[in-house]
Amino acid sequence: MDLDFTRAEQAFRAEVRDWLAGHVPRAPLPSMDTREGFEAHREWERRLAEERLSVVSWPVEYGGRGAGLIEWLIFEEEYWAAGAPGRVSQNGIFLLAPTLFSHGTAGQRERFLPGMARADEIWAQAWSEPEAGSDLAALTSRAERAEGGWLLHGQKTWSSRASYADWGFGLFRTDPASVRHRGLTYFMFPLAGVTVRPIAQLDGEHGFAELFFDGLYVPDDQVLGAPGEGWRIAMATTSSERGLTLRSPGRFLATADRLVRLARSTGADPVLADQVARAWLDAESYRLHTFGTARRLAAGEEIGSASSMGKVFWSELDVRMHTLALRLLGERGLLDGGAPDAEEGGRWLDGFLFSLAGPIYAGTNEIQRNIIAERVLGLPR
Amino acid sequence: MNSAFTDDQLALAAAVGQVLRAHCPAAAVRDGRTAAWPQLAGIGLFGLLVPAEHGGLGLGLVDAVLPFEEAGRAALPGPVAETVVAAPLLLAGDPVLDKLAAGSLRVSVRIGDQDYSPDADLADLLIVERGGVPYAVRPDAARLTLQPGVDRARRLFGVEFRDGTRLRAGAAPAARAMTVTVAAQLIGAARHLLDTTVGYARTRRQFGSPIGSFQAVKHQLAEVAIAVDFAAPLVYAAAFAVDRDLPTVDRDVSAAKAAAGEAAELAARTALQVHGAIGYTGELDLGLWLARVWSLSAAYGGTALHRSRLREAILGAPVLRRWP
Numbered sequence: 174m175d176l177d178f179t180r181a182e183q184a185f186r187a188e189v190r191d192w193l194a195g196h197v198p199r200a201p202l203p204s205m206d207t208r209e210g211f212e213a214h215r216e217w218e219r220r221l222a223e224e225r226l227s228v229v230s231w232p233v234e235y236g237g238r239g240a241g242l243i244e245w246l247i248f249e250e251e252y253w254a255a256g257a258p259g260r261v262s263q264n265g266i267f268l269l270a271p272t273l274f275s276h277g278t279a280g281q282r283e284r285f286l287p288g289m290a291r292a293d294e295i296w297a298q299a300w301s302e303p304e305a306g307s308d309l310a311a312l313t314s315r316a317e318r319a320e321g322g323w324l325l326h327g328q329k330t331w332s333s334r335a336s337y338a339d340w341g342f343g344l345f346r347t348d349p350a351s352v353r354h355r356g357l358t359y360f361m362f363p364l365a366g367v368t369v370r371p372i373a374q375l376d377g378e379h380g381f382a383e384l385f386f387d388g389l390y391v392p393d394d395q396v397l398g399a400p401g402e403g404w405r406i407a408m409a410t411t412s413s414e415r416g417l418t419l420r421s422p423g424r425f426l427a428t429a430d431r432l433v434r435l436a437r438s439t440g441a442d443p444v445l446a447d448q449v450a451r452a453w454l455d456a457e458s459y460r461l462h463t464f465g466t467a468r469r470l471a472a473g474e475e476i477g478s479a480s481s482m483g484k485v486f487w488s489e490l491d492v493r494m495h496t497l498a499l500r501l502l503g504e505r506g507l508l509d510g511g512a513p514d515a516e517e518g519g520r521w522l523d524g525f526l527f528s529l530a531g532p533i534y535a536g537t538n539e540i541q542r543n544i545i546a547e548r549v550l551g552l553p554r
Numbered sequence: 555m556n557s558a559f560t561d562d563q564l565a566l567a568a569a570v571g572q573v574l575r576a577h578c579p580a581a582a583v584r585d586g587r588t589a590a591w592p593q594l595a596g597i598g599l600f601g602l603l604v605p606a607e608h609g610g611l612g613l614g615l616v617d618a619v620l621p622f623e624e625a626g627r628a629a630l631p632g633p634v635a636e637t638v639v640a641a642p643l644l645l646a647g648d649p650v651l652d653k654l655a656a657g658s659l660r661v662s663v664r665i666g667d668q669d670y671s672p673d674a675d676l677a678d679l680l681i682v683e684r685g686g687v688p689y690a691v692r693p694d695a696a697r698l699t700l701q702p703g704v705d706r707a708r709r710l711f712g713v714e715f716r717d718g719t720r721l722r723a724g725a726a727p728a729a730r731a732m733t734v735t736v737a738a739q740l741i742g743a744a745r746h747l748l749d750t751t752v753g754y755a756r757t758r759r760q761f762g763s764p765i766g767s768f769q770a771v772k773h774q775l776a777e778v779a780i781a782v783d784f785a786a787p788l789v790y791a792a793a794f795a796v797d798r799d800l801p802t803v804d805r806d807v808s809a810a811k812a813a814a815g816e817a818a819e820l821a822a823r824t825a826l827q828v829h830g831a832i833g834y835t836g837e838l839d840l841g842l843w844l845a846r847v848w849s850l851s852a853a854y855g856g857t858a859l860h861r862s863r864l865r866e867a868i869l870g871a872p873v874l875r876r877w878p
Binding site for chain 1: 555556557558559560563616748752755756763764766767769771772773775776777779780783784785787788790791794809813861862864865867868869874876877878
């Protein structure tokens with residue numbers, strides 16, 4: 174065991190840190206859940222892509238640097254420490270792309286990955302349905318066979334980024350006689366042919382939307398993996414969503430550092446101070462744990478259901494940190510638009526509202542605890 | 555950066571685990587306090603941190619964490635950690651290390667935040683800190699007072715002594731190493747408690763179903779799994795910090811002890827709850843691990859002490875540092 178970074182890793186960190194110091198927008202971008210903010214974030218993604226920093230772990234041919242997972246984690250630490258904007262492309266690059274790399278055809282990778290890396294095409298995920306939620310196998314949207322492709326019918330909901338995104342991905346039932354996780358197929362589709370109804374969130378903005386499909390035609394080459402194999406393929410995606418990629422330690426480390434600075438500047442009573450110290454340390458624990466996960470993935474192991482442990486840990490840590498920040502700020506926390514030192518240069522209040530979604534999305538934490546109990550510990554269903 | 559343990563580190567831990575499964579069953583913890591000592595000596599455990607010129611392996615604390623996780627898993631009794639980890643650091647350069655490396659010298663140690671000397675009645679040599687200075691004391695020059703305590707296989711003694719040899723090594727490095735070693739044992743004990751309790755919940759039936767199929771039970775055990783899984787990396791990182799004497803070492807040691815102690819206490823509390831009344835009896839071996847967790851959780855500073863140090867280190871330090 175050697176927890177020192179290699180020279181190459183240190184050099185990469187220095188390069189990323191220097192570039193970000195010179196390029197991160199001084200004023201926070203408008204929220205990506207507004208039309209204006211969405212496009213501003215797209216421009217920032219393009220700027221990152223010019224430097225091959227939008228997808229550092231991808232192969233060079235698709236716009237990346239072929240960096241290893243440890244370098245990716247270093248990039249993330251520097252990215253969030255620099256106060257850089259949230260990643261509007263994250264559904265595509267962190268959720269869909271790993272699936273394209275492992276299950277897509279060469280043609281699909283060439284068609285979709287470079288545009289994703291440059292943010293020319295920003296992706297929305299369309300997992301949930303009104304009656305499904307965390308019970309993904311209960312979905313009822315269907316696709317029927319057509320000449321050279323499929324016709325999509327049904328409704329998706331809570332579709333993150335869908336209000337303004339260009340493309341979506343999701344599961345549809347292709348075998349009408351199938352039940353639960355059998356007979357599902359993984360589709361990629363342009364949102365231009367879909368009726369999108371933005372849904373206002375707790376913060377009043379439109380980060381997610383409902384999608385209505387009324388016979389949208391999707392050619393065969395927009396099916397990811399074999400028809401009927403959608404569940405297995407989607408599971409690979411959701412475990413990366415819960416696990417390594419969606420919520421990297423870098424983001425929590427940055428939040429934890431800001432929280433400590435906030436506690437120092439506002440003064441904290443011993444009880445809150447203890448909780449702040451603990452949160453800082455939990456972020457550190459998540460970081461060390463993730464280095465271990467990255468090492469196992471790099472060695473060819475699959476983390477599978479163990480990713481559920483990380484999901485519960487980081488989502489609850491995030492809520493704890495933001496709750497603490499609001500407590501330290503007192504009444505100001507719920508009022509003030511410019512709380513000092515908040516995440517992404519924005520407001521702690523925004524971060525708090527966003528953190529509350531963590532234990533709900535990507536499979537609620539109740540579901541995650543069932544997964545841990547059944548698939549990691551081996552308890553009976 | 556490579557957070558993986560080396561093949562050698564894993565092999566040593568596996569060897570210790572194998573020895574303990576064969577020679578330190580629960581019955582041996584119940585009835586004796588020096589189980590598996592000769593067998594552990596046979597695989598070289600006592601020479602782990604002893605330099606080669608004294609017949610040891612000259613390794614570091616990172617090499618010791620997994621073997622001591624195994625010790626915790628087995629609720630291994632006796633002053634093994636004190637002899638393997640603390641004594642070589644405190645007795646650096648002393649010819650007695652030859653004997654220690656061979657497994658023929660038992661040492662009980664009371665330094666740092668440890669209030670009493672564990673297993674002092676079994677020791678061939680006592681090392682006791684007084685006024686910040688560690689002294690080596692022969693058992694016949696000391697008066698031991700047994701303290702009533704929860705763990706009958708880890709007895710605690712007050713030690714009074716008249717004549718002792720002032721040791722040149724400071725107590726602080728050994729105390730850090732011991733604190734991490736205790737944390738590693740707590741992780742091992744927690745893993746054992748989780749495994750045992752999962753096994754029980756799979757087979758014990760109530761209301762016509764295995765109790766492990768009830769969500770209320772599942773979620774408690776999932777919480778234990780998460781706590782243990784996220785505490786362990788802090789312990790490994792603290793061992794690395796001790797070996798490298800990093801600037802963050804004191805904070806890292808406190809982090810390891812606090813997190814491992816809390817995870818193990820949660821594992822113990824949950825194990826007892828899920829086992830129900832049978833877990834409360836002395837008929838089950840479960841109590842051996844519960845007692846060990848409570849005993850080690852309080853050893854070398856309890857959670858509250860280490861949490862308050864962490865608060866000071868994180869909120870009071872001029873600069874926040876992470877390693878690497």
